Amino acid sequence: MKTHTLAVIGLLLVGSFCFNALAGPARWGFDEPYKPLRTKLVIPQVARDQVICFAVYTTANDTLKMTATFYPLQEGEPREAWLEVQRDGKWQKVATTEIVERGWTAHFRVNNWDTTRDQKYRVRHAGGATYGGLVRKDPVDKNEIVVVGFTGNSNGDRSLKPDIIANVKAQDPDLLFFSGDQSYDHKSHYKAWILFGRQFGELTRNRPTVTIPDDHDVGQGNLWGEGGKKSTGWGATDGGYVMPADYVKEVERSQTWHLPDPYDPTPIAQGIGVYYTSLNIGGIDFAIIEDRKFKTGPMGLVPQQGPRPDHIRNPDYDPASVDVPEAKLLGDRQLKFLDAWGRDWDGVTMKAALSQTIFCGGAHLHGKLNGRLHADMDSNGWPQSGRARAVKALRKCFGFHLAGDQHLATVIHHGVNDWEDAIVSFCVPSIWNYYGRWWMPEEDPLNHDPASPLQHTGRYYDGFKNKVTMHAYANPAEGNYRAAGYGLVRFNKTTRAITMECWPRFVDVAKPDAQQFPGWPITVNQFDNYGRKPHGYLPTIKVNKPNPIVQVVREATGQVVYTVRAKGDTLNLKVFMRGKYTVNFIDGDEVTALEGLQPTKKPGEKTVTVEL
Numbered sequence: 001m002k003t004h005t006l007a008v009i010g011l012l013l014v015g016s017f018c019f020n021a022l023a024g025p026a027r028w029g030f031d032e033p034y035k036p037l038r039t040k041l042v043i044p045q046v047a048r049d050q051v052i053c054f055a056v057y058t059t060a061n062d063t064l065k066m067t068a069t070f071y072p073l074q075e076g077e078p079r080e081a082w083l084e085v086q087r088d089g090k091w092q093k094v095a096t097t098e099i100v101e102r103g104w105t106a107h108f109r110v111n112n113w114d115t116t117r118d119q120k121y122r123v124r125h126a127g128g129a130t131y132g133g134l135v136r137k138d139p140v141d142k143n144e145i146v147v148v149g150f151t152g153n154s155n156g157d158r159s160l161k162p163d164i165i166a167n168v169k170a171q172d173p174d175l176l177f178f179s180g181d182q183s184y185d186h187k188s189h190y191k192a193w194i195l196f197g198r199q200f201g202e203l204t205r206n207r208p209t210v211t212i213p214d215d216h217d218v219g220q221g222n223l224w225g226e227g228g229k230k231s232t233g234w235g236a237t238d239g240g241y242v243m244p245a246d247y248v249k250e251v252e253r254s255q256t257w258h259l260p261d262p263y264d265p266t267p268i269a270q271g272i273g274v275y276y277t278s279l280n281i282g283g284i285d286f287a288i289i290e291d292r293k294f295k296t297g298p299m300g301l302v303p304q305q306g307p308r309p310d311h312i313r314n315p316d317y318d319p320a321s322v323d324v325p326e327a328k329l330l331g332d333r334q335l336k337f338l339d340a341w342g343r344d345w346d347g348v349t350m351k352a353a354l355s356q357t358i359f360c361g362g363a364h365l366h367g368k369l370n371g372r373l374h375a376d377m378d379s380n381g382w383p384q385s386g387r388a389r390a391v392k393a394l395r396k397c398f399g400f401h402l403a404g405d406q407h408l409a410t411v412i413h414h415g416v417n418d419w420e421d422a423i424v425s426f427c428v429p430s431i432w433n434y435y436g437r438w439w440m441p442e443e444d445p446l447n448h449d450p451a452s453p454l455q456h457t458g459r460y461y462d463g464f465k466n467k468v469t470m471h472a473y474a475n476p477a478e479g480n481y482r483a484a485g486y487g488l489v490r491f492n493k494t495t496r497a498i499t500m501e502c503w504p505r506f507v508d509v510a511k512p513d514a515q516q517f518p519g520w521p522i523t524v525n526q527f528d529n530y531g532r533k534p535h536g537y538l539p540t541i542k543v544n545k546p547n548p549i550v551q552v553v554r555e556a557t558g559q560v561v562y563t564v565r566a567k568g569d570t571l572n573l574k575v576f577m578r579g580k581y582t583v584n585f586i587d588g589d590e591v592t593a594l595e596g597l598q599p600t601k602k603p604g605e606k607t608v609t610v611e612l
Helices: 164-171 189-204 244-254 331-343 384-395 524-530
Strands: 017-020 024-028 052-060 065-071 080-087 092-099 105-111 119-125 130-135 144-150 175-180 207-210 278-283 284-288 349-352 400-403 409-413 424-427 456-461 466-473 485-492 495-504 520-527 539-543 547-552 558-563 582-589 590-597 609-612
Touching: 024 524, 052 105, 052 119, 052 207, 052 278, 052 524, 065 080, 065 119, 065 189, 080 105, 092 105, 092 400, 105 520, 144 384, 164 189, 164 485, 175 189, 175 384, 189 244, 244 424, 284 331, 331 384, 331 558, 349 485, 349 582, 384 524, 400 485, 466 495, 590 609
Parallel strands: 144 175, 175 207, 284 349, 349 400, 400 424, 539 609
Antiparallel strands: 017 024, 052 065, 065 105, 080 092, 080 119, 119 130, 144 485, 278 284, 409 424, 409 466, 456 466, 485 495, 495 520, 547 558, 547 582, 582 590
16 A cells, blocks of 8 residues: 655644645645534523433443433532433432532432343432433443443534534444543633533443543643642643642532442542442443553653653653653552453453553654654653553553543553554544544664554654554545544454444444544454463363363463453463463352463463363
8 A cells, every 4th residue: 555644844723733745745724514612601491391412321330320410500409310211111210319500410320220121210400300311221232332432522522513523423332431621711611611512411321431530630631640639830731739628529410420440449638539430331341540640740840851740852862851750640449440450351251441642652753843843741651661561561461542632632552661562542532522632653663564654653762761662653645634533343242343433523433434644443353462472382271161261370570461351262381481380260259270381482282181
C-alpha cells in the first residue's frame, strides 16, 4: 500500500486551523455542512411532567444500580422518586429514594436482580414525570461483546449529536464507555451534565454505561489528584483538586454512583470518594480505574524544564531525571485492586481496563504548530516507574486497555523492558476536538510497516523514554472535522480476537462504503497483551476440559507470573526465567496444582496430562 506523508503546519484556534499537505498549504474553516453550536450553557425550561432528564445504569453481582438526573425542581415540588420494573405485564415498584438537590440526582439500588432477561423500567417522580428504558440482560450467550468508547465532549460544540446516536444504535453495543471530559464547563458541571443527558440519553437509557470524570469534569485543566489534597499551585501542578470538595463529590456522585460498588470505598483526603471497581459484561471483565486520583503532581518535585511545571521543552533533557521515587501514578490501593482483579477469572473469558488515558506520551504537537512538547507530565507516561507498574499489573492478566483524553486516536503496543512486551491500548478520538494534538515524531521509527497507510508507525520512544509501538493514529487533517469521532471494540470470546474500529464524525456506518480513519480497523489477540519473549515453555499440558483457568507461579519466589483463561485443551505455557514453576488450575474454590515444572526451549518437548 502506498504511504501518505502528511505535514501539519497549521494553527488550531477556536473555529479554524490550517493544514498543509505536500501539495501546499490550504487554510480552511468550517465550510463543511456541520456547524458546531457554541452558545451559552443553559438549562432548558421543561414541562413539569418532563423533569426527568436521563438515566445511566449498570448491573453487576446480581445488583442493579441506576442514577436518574432531574431538571431543577421548583420549591414545593416533591423530592421523592421511585423505580418500577415491568414483570408479567405489570409495573412493580422496586426502589424508592430521595432526590439529592445538589446535582438533582436520584439513586436506585436493587439487589437480587435477575440478569438473565431484559427488563423494562421506568423512573417516576411524585410530581407526575415518567422516564423509561430497558435494563439489558447480561449477554453471556453472545460470542462477540461490543463496546463503544467516547471522550472529550467539548464545549466548543453544544449541539445534540444525532449522527453519533444513529451510528451507535446501528452498531448496537453491549456497553457504552465515556472515559472523561463529559463536561468542559469548569464551574457548571450540573448544567453540562444535563446537556450530556440530552445529547446521549437516548443511548444510555437502554444500555449499561460507564461514565468516569476526568480533569475538566471536576473543574480544572489538568489533574494530579495526589490522594485528594487541596491544590493551591499553578495549574494544579502541585497536585490535588482546585474546586471545593463538595463540588468534586457532586461530580463523582452524578457520574459514578451507578457503577458497581468500589473495591475499597475508603474516602481519600477532603472526604472525596473513590470509584475504582470491575464490571463483567458477557464474560469480558472490565477494570474501571482512576488514572489521576492518586497521581503525584510534578510541581516542586522534578526540575522544571519548560514554561510550566508539567511541560518539558528541552530536547536535551534526561528523562531519568524526572523519574523520582516519590512520584506515584495509580497508587498502592489501585495496584492492589488490579492484582486481585487480575487473578479472579470466575465467569471471565477476557479482561480489559477502562480508564481516563493511556500509559505513555501519545502526542508530539499540542494545540498549534510550534506546540511541540518533548514530554507532557499530564500523560501517563510519567512517572515512568509508576507507568511500568501499571502496565505490568495489566499484562499479568493479558488485559487490553481502552481509554481517551488525548484528543488523538491511537493504537499503541506498550513495552517495558522490550518493545511489545506488555499491553495494547486504544485511545479513542474526541467527540468534538477543540484542541488538536498530533502524532508527529521527528525521528524515524525503528521498524515502520511499509503496508501501513500512515507514515509514522513503528517502534519509538515517547518523551519519557518509554517504549511504544505505534500501530495507528488519527491526526487532525483537512476534511476530518479535527479528527473527531469515537471508537468501537469487538471482543471475540471464541478466537480471543480484539478488533478496534475508529469512526470519524458524520460517517454513516450503515452505508456499505463507510470508511474508518486510515489505519483502522486493527485486530490483535488477547495473548498479545503479554507479548514478552519467553525464556522457555513449560511441558505441554493436555487437559480433559477446554479453556481452563490457569495460574503460573514461580516457585522460588511464590510470585504469580500470570493468570488467564487458557484457550483450548492443549496448553503451551510460556515463562520468562529459569527455575521451577507450579501451574494452578482454578475452578471456583477447587485448585489442582502441577508442581516442579521446568521450562524447555521449545514447546512440546515434554507432555503431561491433567484430569480436572
